[in-house]
Amino acid sequence: MAQSDKYHLHLETVRKRPEHFHLSEAAWQSAAHRHSQLAQQVRVTIGYDGETLEEALKTADFMINSLPPKERLRERAPKLKWIQTTGAGVDTLLPLDWLPEGITLTNNRGAHGEKAEDSCALALLALHTRLPETLQFQRDRVWKQILTAPIAGQTALILGFGDLGQGAGRAAKKLGMKVIAVTRNGKAAAPADAAFPVERIDEALPLADYLIVTTPTTPETRGLVPARRLDLLKHGAGVINIGRAALMDYVRLREKLESGELCGAVLDVFEQEPLPPDSPWWTVRNVIVTPHISCDTPGYIDRLLDRWFENFGRFVAGQPFENAVDRRWGY
Amino acid sequence: MAQSDKYHLHLETVRKRPEHFHLSEAAWQSAAHRHSQLAQQVRVTIGYDGETLEEALKTADFMINSLPPKERLRERAPKLKWIQTTGAGVDTLLPLDWLPEGITLTNNRGAHGEKAEDSCALALLALHTRLPETLQFQRDRVWKQILTAPIAGQTALILGFGDLGQGAGRAAKKLGMKVIAVTRNGKAAAPADAAFPVERIDEALPLADYLIVTTPTTPETRGLVPARRLDLLKHGAGVINIGRAALMDYVRLREKLESGELCGAVLDVFEQEPLPPDSPWWTVRNVIVTPHISCDTPGYIDRLLDRWFENFGRFVAGQPFENAVDRRWGY
Numbered sequence: 163m164a165q166s167d168k169y170h171l172h173l174e175t176v177r178k179r180p181e182h183f184h185l186s187e188a189a190w191q192s193a194a195h196r197h198s199q200l201a202q203q204v205r206v207t208i209g210y211d212g213e214t215l216e217e218a219l220k221t222a223d224f225m226i227n228s229l230p231p232k233e234r235l236r237e238r239a240p241k242l243k244w245i246q247t248t249g250a251g252v253d254t255l256l257p258l259d260w261l262p263e264g265i266t267l268t269n270n271r272g273a274h275g276e277k278a279e280d281s282c283a284l285a286l287l288a289l290h291t292r293l294p295e296t297l298q299f300q301r302d303r304v305w306k307q308i309l310t311a312p313i314a315g316q317t318a319l320i321l322g323f324g325d326l327g328q329g330a331g332r333a334a335k336k337l338g339m340k341v342i343a344v345t346r347n348g349k350a351a352a353p354a355d356a357a358f359p360v361e362r363i364d365e366a367l368p369l370a371d372y373l374i375v376t377t378p379t380t381p382e383t384r385g386l387v388p389a390r391r392l393d394l395l396k397h398g399a400g401v402i403n404i405g406r407a408a409l410m411d412y413v414r415l416r417e418k419l420e421s422g423e424l425c426g427a428v429l430d431v432f433e434q435e436p437l438p439p440d441s442p443w444w445t446v447r448n449v450i451v452t453p454h455i456s457c458d459t460p461g462y463i464d465r466l467l468d469r470w471f472e473n474f475g476r477f478v479a480g481q482p483f484e485n486a487v488d489r490r491w492g493y
Numbered sequence: 494m495a496q497s498d499k500y501h502l503h504l505e506t507v508r509k510r511p512e513h514f515h516l517s518e519a520a521w522q523s524a525a526h527r528h529s530q531l532a533q534q535v536r537v538t539i540g541y542d543g544e545t546l547e548e549a550l551k552t553a554d555f556m557i558n559s560l561p562p563k564e565r566l567r568e569r570a571p572k573l574k575w576i577q578t579t580g581a582g583v584d585t586l587l588p589l590d591w592l593p594e595g596i597t598l599t600n601n602r603g604a605h606g607e608k609a610e611d612s613c614a615l616a617l618l619a620l621h622t623r624l625p626e627t628l629q630f631q632r633d634r635v636w637k638q639i640l641t642a643p644i645a646g647q648t649a650l651i652l653g654f655g656d657l658g659q660g661a662g663r664a665a666k667k668l669g670m671k672v673i674a675v676t677r678n679g680k681a682a683a684p685a686d687a688a689f690p691v692e693r694i695d696e697a698l699p700l701a702d703y704l705i706v707t708t709p710t711t712p713e714t715r716g717l718v719p720a721r722r723l724d725l726l727k728h729g730a731g732v733i734n735i736g737r738a739a740l741m742d743y744v745r746l747r748e749k750l751e752s753g754e755l756c757g758a759v760l761d762v763f764e765q766e767p768l769p770p771d772s773p774w775w776t777v778r779n780v781i782v783t784p785h786i787s788c789d790t791p792g793y794i795d796r797l798l799d800r801w802f803e804n805f806g807r808f809v810a811g812q813p814f815e816n817a818v819d820r821r822w823g824y
Contacts, residue, residue, distance in 0.1 A: 180638050276643045280668070284618035287611055296783055297628065303775045305767030305784045307511055309791045312607045336667040337611070436636030444634045452627055453636045460640045 168205040169474075170241075172218040174227040177210050182462055183248060185226055193467035200471050203478065226470060230267075232260035244477065246470050248463070250274055250325065253379035253406060258489050268473060268485040270466050271325050274457035278329030278376070278404055281456035285428035286313060286337060286372055289400035294426055294448050314338025319370035321386065322377030323350040323357070326404055326457060330374045342369060346382070346491075360386070367394035372402060379406040380491060389414035401427040404456040408433065412443075419446050430456040499536040500805075501572075503549040505558040508541050513793055514579060516557055524798035531802050534809065557801060561598075563591040575808065577801050579794075581605055581656065584710035584737060589820050599804060599816045601797050602656050605788035609660035609707070609735055612787035616759035617644060617668060617703055620731035625757055625779050645669025650701035652717065653708030654681040654688070657735055657788060661705045673700060677713070677822075691717070698725035703733060710737040711822060720745035732758040735787040739764065743774075750777050761787040 173185035187208055194201035207218050215231065219239040228248040231238065232255070242265055247255070250271040261267055288294070290313045299306045318334035320327045323343040328351065331341045335353040343350035344366050348359030358366040363386070367373070373395060377383045387410040395401075401415065401424060412433065418424045426448035435454055437443060443451055459465075473483050504516035518539055525532035538549045546562065550570040559579040562569065563586070573596055578586070581602040592598055619625070621644045630637045649665035651658045654674040659682065662672045666684040674681035675697050679690030689697040694717070698704070704726060708714045718741040726732075732746065732755060743764065749755045757779035766785055768774060774782055790796075804814050 180640075182638075182640055276645065280618055280622070280643050283614060283668070284622060284624070287615035287618070291611070291615060291786075293615070296786075297781065299784070300775055300782045303770040303772075307513075307784045307786050307789075309511075309513055309786055309789050309793070311790050311792070312611050314607065337614070439634040441634075444631055450628065451631045453630070453638050455622075455627075455638050455640055458638075458640050459642050461642070462640070 163202060165205055168203055169223040170218075170221045171204050171206045172215075172222040172225040172227075173206060173208045174212070174215060174218075174225060175208075175210050176228060179228065182458075182460060183228070185248070185463060185467075189463045189467060193464065193471065196468065197471040200475055200478070204474070224474075226466070229254065235260065235265070236262040244268065244473075244483065246270070246466075246473070248466060250457075251378040251406060252487055253408070256380060258487070261489070266483050267487045268483050269487055270469065271485055273325075273462070273465055273469070275325040275329035277459050278326045278457045279333045281404060281430070281452075282330040282374060282402060283333035283337060285374075285402045285404075285450070285456075286318065286334060286339070286400075288428060288450060289372065289402070289426045290316065292426070292448075294450060298447065312338070315340070316371040317342060317369055318372045318374055319344065319366055320354070320374045320376060321363075321409070322375070322383075322405060323354060324376070326376035327374075328353075329457075330376055330402075330404070334372075334374075339372075342366060363387075364391065364394060367391055368396055370395060370399055372400045375401075375403040375405040375409050377405045377409055379408045382491070384408050385411075387411065392418060395424065397423055398425045400425045401429075403427070404430045407431045416442060416446060419448055422448075424448075426450075428452065430454055494533060496536055499534055500554045501549075501552045502535050502537045503546075503553040503556040503558075504537060504539045505543070505546060505549075505556060506539075506541050507559060510559065513789075513791060514559070516579070516794060516798075520794045520798060524795065524802065527799065528802040531806055531809070535805070555805075557797070560585065566591065566596070567593040575599065575804075575814070577601070577797075577804070579797060581788075582709040582737060583818055584739070587711060589818070592820070597814050598818045599814050600818055601800065602816055604656075604793065604796055604800070606656040606660035608790050609657045609788045610664045612735060612761070612783075613661040613705060613733060614664035614668060616705075616733045616735075616781070616787075617649065617665060617670070617731075619781060620703065620733070620757045620759060621647065623757070623779075625781060629778065643669070646671070647702040648673060648700055649703045649705055650675065650697055651685070651705045651707060652694075652740070653706070653714075653736060654685060655707070657707035658705075659684075660788075661707055661733075661735070665703075665705075670703075673697060694718075695722065695725060698722055699727055701726060701730055703731045706732075706734040706736040706740050708736045708740060710739045713822070715739050716742075718742065723749060726755065728754055729756045731756045732760075734758070735761045738762045747773065747777060750779055753779075755779075757781075759783065761785055 175185045224244045226246045230245045244266045247269045291310045292308050317340040319342045321344050323345050331353045334341045341354050343354040343357040350357035389411045392414050428450045430452045506516045555575045557577040561576045575597045578600045622641050623639050648671040650673045652675045654676050662684045665672045672685050674685040674688040681688035720742045723745050759781045761783045
């Protein structure tokens, strides 16, 4: 196939992002080797920090990007048909009014559930056994026993029950917990024992021994758990956030953790990331800060490119894309 | 029933042990209330630190004790028929040559498995995700991502497959791991995928991604994992000990942790407990020290007394005791 007959795919990376998220030449070559038939139909360009972006956009049919260009996109990219984002959350791209008709946006959802399951099991058990306190005793060289009952029978309330939420649900279920989901329509797949529609979240929050936030930020979910809803949690409940910080009033959350009204939190997401060195979150005694790693794995980009090739195969065959972002819901 | 016709049960507690292990008047009254029929046949005395022990032994039919008196026991306690220990491990009582014929020793095994399951799930995930390093980054206020794959597919090698070992096995299995047990006879119940007899432990150790020690200290298990066997573990393996410290060469273990040959350890047991403030274990960077809490729960004594009543019911009915310690094997 002549170069000019091939589809043009542009890969764009922000250099300051961790290297395991880089759409590098090596990652591409490796993926192209795994999908050699389809790769013959693709001509690829690789850019960093937008340095070659404008030139690439002129001819690109597809692009993969963590933060796609939004301004006057049709004008700058007349042939563009499909943008794949590297993340699952597209909150920074909402609302999608910048996205021209005829360009499909796909995200990387579904790549995170298995790791989310492990991360939530770890977080639930760490909070339930009061691990942060035991670790403080270790640093103080004090032998002091905190005895806790098995976690079985406790209730996990999970906000959102997509890829991450179901992973959280599997973790809780395997630990013998009761699983309640809060979803848009009040329905939830296994392993939820029960589900509430988001309009009835106020009834669900008091049931939680552990609240797990797994939702993306969308116009509907932003601010879903303001101070007054945090106050609906029972005394001694714990909070896990592997979704987005904008869901929740973090100021009130910190107050409730510092006062001991909440037993602890494992927070993987923050309004500002990286969390700045002077953030008060680093030192809250019953909080474990993890740096946005709960749902990511090594080989992330390899799997992203594998999924891209699968979708490209669908495109070539005239089938609809998987993981297309719904313009109404923003995920 | 006249007082003199009742069986005499003596409860003996060491004051310096944590309060949740005390055989207190309140704990007894509560248990007697739960088992009121059987309790009518029992006259109880309660002592601390041996202050009233000699007097009690003269008439005691039964006693519950963390550390039973071993010297000239038949002479001091002519009517004694049954000793219940408060722990599962009876290593400090071995060998059992002091135990007169006609006195049954029962332990509290079987009370620890459910909590052991939670503790092992937490320990496995903490080691696999390199949580100690992430927590150090938190203390240093550094946003640094350590990405790790899901734990599914990794191999847990479990030494001993009794109550604790099976709990560890259930934890590993639920995490999608492969479970290999090392047992006396090379057989292991579900959820083990495979089992080795202890004579072939050298073949099993190199298979472990995570080694979990759950065995009591007996003449057979003491020193089971000396330095040369620790050296059979693969580079980067992790170690969890919820059994006993005497199983393993802790000096060599620490060397291998400090050098990074082993990825980390979660240690719940030590040769000397409480671990003294000057122990080097407190500060090994990839080690989590827990103060012998992995298998214990609040309400421990309540359940011990419930099990005691169940066994007492068997005794009254002329049935054999459950949890009798086998003189040959020491558990």
